[in-house]
Amino acid sequence: MSNEFPLRKIIHVDMDAFYASVEQLDNPELRGKPIAVGGSSERGVVSAASYEARKFGVRSAMSSVLAKRNCPELIFVKARFDRYKEISKQIRSIFYDYTDLVEPLSLDEAYLDVTVNKKGNPSATLIAQEIRDRILKETGLNASAGISINKFIAKVASDVNKPNGQKTVNPEEVQTFLENLEIRKFYGVGKVTADKMYRLGIFTGKDLKTKSLAFLEEQFGKSGSYYYQVVRGIHNSPVKPHRIPKSVGAERTFNENLSSEIFMLERLEHIANELEKRLKKSRIAGKTVTLKIKYSDFTLNTRSKTLPYFISDQKLILETAKELLYQEKLQNSVRLLGISLANLNTEKKVGPKQEKETVSVQLKFDF
Structure with missing residues (x-):
């Protein structure tokens, strides 16, 4: 490992079935039972x-009708986001008792950089265990880590011993861990990409590693270089304490399917109005407008247009x-x-040419 890019000690904490677990915590009658947070209606x-x-x-994201069909005993509970x-x-x-380098991804997961930490503890493994113990003691909920x-390997590892477990991938174990990993478990590889990789004979990290950068870029575009690097343990994105949003959006699911553009215009006006409120509240403007359309068969379609100037006004959106x-x-x-606005005025300008950091893993690094 070169001194220029020292290895970090990263923890990814992920709450176990967070929304559902909160509901079971607050209502003992729901414990041990199959529950779903969301609407039970046909829509x-x-x-x-x-x-x-x-x-x-x-x-999650499954229609309630299909969920009920899969599990007739399923109990639906209304979401309580304030809770x-x-x-x-x-x-x-x-988290902040251990480090100020905390990057929340959502309400139920976050990255922590504990390379240097407030407890002076050299073991990220012990810190993760202590954090999970405290979460259980102070909230009554289980977390995995x-x-x-x-960040990439920590996120993948947090899934290995779920629920209520943790997994440490030491520097000397990185290559073996990634080579043995099923391709669908790589963060950033969705179902469509996984299916394409299967057709190309890529089933594990080891298979992915045999493919050249040129081949992966030809098959997967910009994502090709990402796959090429992460399978080699290269992912140098730091934990960012203040995550700047890349887009702001608003959307609506309708009680009845809409079959004509005319019926959609009024709905789009309400959505644009909601989006304007969110933009004004955060003092954000953007150049790229994206329209999201989900059809009755759940097919998703997006259409985008980039303007030459920043907008946040409802009429222009x-x-x-x-x-x-x-x-x-x-x-x-x-x-x-749905309507979203990207290419925001919060994004920092980046030089046209940035050198990629490289990592060579050393054997001695106390985790």
């Missing part, structure tokens, strides 16, 4: 599922969204519409 979607429900194949935020704040305060030399709506003919009736 409902599962936001989170307890581990008891997951055994039946119930997953989830309250507990998330409690958990985050525990992954510990390694960078709506005008661009309408243009995108009429850009292509609708493929089916529509169940959801």
Whole structure:
């Protein structure tokens, strides 16, 4: 390992079935039962599922109808985001007892850089265990953790011993761990990409490692270089305490499918209005407007347009969204519409040419 890029000690903490676990915590009658947080109506979607429900194949983002079909005993509970935020704040305060380098990804997960920490503890593994013990003691909830030399490996590792477990990937174990990893477990490889990799004969990290950078870029575009590097343990993104949003959006799911653009215009006006409020509240503007359309068969379609100037005004957002709506003919009736704004005025300018950091793993590094 070169002195120029020292190895970090990164912990990824991920709460176990967070929303569902909070509901079971607050209502003892729900403990041990299959529950789903979300709407039970025909149009409902599962936001989170307890581990008891997951055994039946119930997953987040699944339609409530399908979830109920998979698990007839499923109990639906309405989401209480104020309560989830309250507990998330409690958990985050525990993190800050150990380091100020905390990067929240959502209410239920975060990265922590404990290379140098407030406890003076050289073992990231012991810190992770202590944090998980405190979360359980102070909130009554279980958390899992992954510990390694960078964010990518820590995130993948946090899934290994779920629920209520942790996994440390030491520097000398990185290459073996990644080579043996199933390709669908690589963070950033979704179902569509995994299926394509299978067709290319890539089933594990070891298979991925045999492919050249040129081949991966040809097959996967910009993502190709990402796959090429992470399978070699190279991922030098630091833990960023103040994450700057890359986009701001608003969306609506409708009680009845909409079959004509005319019926959608009024809905888009409300969505654009909501988006303007969020932008003004955060003092954010952007140049790229994206219209999100989810059809009744759950097919997703996005259309984008980049303007030459920053906007945050509802009228300008709506005008661009309408243009995108009429850009292509609708493929089916529509169940959801959304508008988001990206290319924000919060993004930092980056030089046209940046050198990529390289990592060669050393054997002695106390984790």
